[in-house]
Amino acid sequence: MGVKGFVEGGIASIVAGCSTHPLDLIKVRMQLQGEAAAAAAPAAARPALAFQHAGVQAVHLAPPPKMGPVALGVSIVRNQGVAALFSGVSATVLRQTLYSTTRMGLYDIMKTKWTDPETKVMPLTRKIGAGLLAGAIGAAVGNPADVAMVRMQADGRLPLAERRNYKSVIDAVAQMTKQEGVTSLWRGSSMTMTRAMLVTSSQLATYDQIKESILKNNILSDGIGTHVTASFAAGFVAAVASNPVDVIKTRVMNMKVEAGKEPPYAGAMDCAMKTIRAEGPMALYKGFIPTISRQGPFTVVLFVTLEQVRKLLKDF
Numbered sequence: 105m106g107v108k109g110f111v112e113g114g115i116a117s118i119v120a121g122c123s124t125h126p127l128d129l130i131k132v133r134m135q136l137q138g139e140a141a142a143a144a145a146p147a148a149a150r151p152a153l154a155f156q157h158a159g160v161q162a163v164h165l166a167p168p169p170k171m172g173p174v175a176l177g178v179s180i181v182r183n184q185g186v187a188a189l190f191s192g193v194s195a196t197v198l199r200q201t202l203y204s205t206t207r208m209g210l211y212d213i214m215k216t217k218w219t220d221p222e223t224k225v226m227p228l229t230r231k232i233g234a235g236l237l238a239g240a241i242g243a244a245v246g247n248p249a250d251v252a253m254v255r256m257q258a259d260g261r262l263p264l265a266e267r268r269n270y271k272s273v274i275d276a277v278a279q280m281t282k283q284e285g286v287t288s289l290w291r292g293s294s295m296t297m298t299r300a301m302l303v304t305s306s307q308l309a310t311y312d313q314i315k316e317s318i319l320k321n322n323i324l325s326d327g328i329g330t331h332v333t334a335s336f337a338a339g340f341v342a343a344v345a346s347n348p349v350d351v352i353k354t355r356v357m358n359m360k361v362e363a364g365k366e367p368p369y370a371g372a373m374d375c376a377m378k379t380i381r382a383e384g385p386m387a388l389y390k391g392f393i394p395t396i397s398r399q400g401p402f403t404v405v406l407f408v409t410l411e412q413v414r415k416l417l418k419d420f
Contacts, residue, residue: 106213112417113208114201116410120402121200126189127398128196130173132257133180134391135354137170138383173394184260192256195249195273203246207304208410210238215312231312235305243300248289250296252276254357266360284361295353295372302345311338311407331408339403343396348388350395352376 121128171179180188214234219226226234243250252273259267270276280288315334317323324330352375359368369375379387 107209108417108420109212110205110209112410112413113212114205115413116406117200117204117208118197119409120406121196121204122193123405124398124402125193125196126177127394127401129189129191129257130177130180131350131391131394131398132254132354132358133176133261134171134173134394135351136258136261136358137390138387139355139379173391173397180260188260191260192253192273195253195256195276198273199246199249199253202249203242203300205242206245207238207242207300208308210241211235211304211308214238225316226312228309228313231309232305235308236301238308239300239302239304240297242304243297244293247293247296248277248280249273250353251280251289251291251357254354258354258358288361292353292356292372295349295356299346299349299353302349303342306345307338307342307403310341311335311403314338328408331411332404335403335407336400338407339400340396342403343392343399347392347395351388351390352379355379 177189211234214237215226215231218230218234252270255268256270256273256276259269268276268279270279277289311334314337315330318330318334319326324333352372356369356372356375361367369378376388383390
C-alpha cells in the first residue's frame with residue numbers, strides 16, 4: 105500500500121485543488137475584508153462605540169463596504185479579468201503536492217495498520233486520531249506553499265503600489281526567504297497545523313464513516329452515488345470545524361512585516377483577539393459561504409477522483 109497511497113492521494117488532491125481554486129481565492133479575499141480595522145484596533149477598543157476622553161475624540165476606522173461571494177467574484181473578473189480567479193494556482197499545485205499527498209498517504213498507511221484484521225473495521229476514534237496526526241505532519245511539510253498561495257491570492261486586492269507581484273510560487277518562496285528570512289515560510293504554521301488536523305480528521309474520518317454506514321445498511325451500492333453523498337457530508341463537517349482557524353491563518357500569513365515596524369499581529373492568538381474585538385465573534389466565520397461552496401465540491405472531486413484512481417491503479 106505504502107507509496108501507492110501517496111500517489112493516489114496526491115493525484116486526487118491536485119485535481120480537486122485546481123478545479124476549486126477560484127472558490128478558494130474568493131474565500132481568502134472575504135476573510136481579509138475588514139482586516140485593516142482589526143489590525144489597528146487597540147487592546148481595549150470597542151468598535152461599536154465612540155468615547156471622549158481627556159478632550160480627545162475617538163477616531164472611527166471606516167472599512168470599505170463588504171461584498172458577498174458572488175459580488176466579489178464578479179468584481180474580480182470585471183476589474184482584473186477571468187485569469188485573476190486563478191491567481192496563485194501554481195502555489196495550489198505545490199501545496200497539494202506537499203500537504204495533501206503527505207496527509208492522504210499517511211492516513212492510508214495508518215488506516216491499513218489500525219484496521220481490525222478480523223472485522224475489517226477501523227473504529228471512529230482511530231480514524232480521528234489518524235486524521236489528526238496525518239494532518240499535522242502534512243501541514244508542517246506544506247506550510248511554505250500555503251503562505252505563498254495566500255499571498256498570491258490576496259495580492260489583487262491591494263493597491264498597485266503595495267502588491268508583491270510574485271511571478272510564481274518559486275518566486276514567492278525566494279522573495280520571502282530573501283526579504284523576511286526562512287522562518288517566514290512557516291509563518292502561521294501553528295494555525296496551519298491546527299486547521300489541517302481539524303480538516304483531515306473531520307474530512308477523512310467522516311467520509312469513511314458515512315461510506316461504511318451507507319454500504320453496511322445497503323442504502324446505496326459502492327459507486328458514484330455513495331462517494332458523492334459521503335464526500336459532501338465530509339466537506340460540510342470539515343468547513344464548520346475549520347473556518348475560524350482558517351480566517352486567523354489567512355490573516356497571519358498575509359500580514360506585511362516591515363523592518364523597524366511592529367507587525368500587525370504578534371501571533372495567532374493576538375490576531376484572533378484583535379479580530380473579535382474589532383469585528384465581533386462572527387468574523388471568525390467570514391468567508392464561510394465560499395468555504396462550504398469550495399469545501400463541498402473540493403471534497404466531492406477529491407474522493408470521487410481518489411476512488412477512480414484506486415480502480416485504475418489496483419493492479420499496480
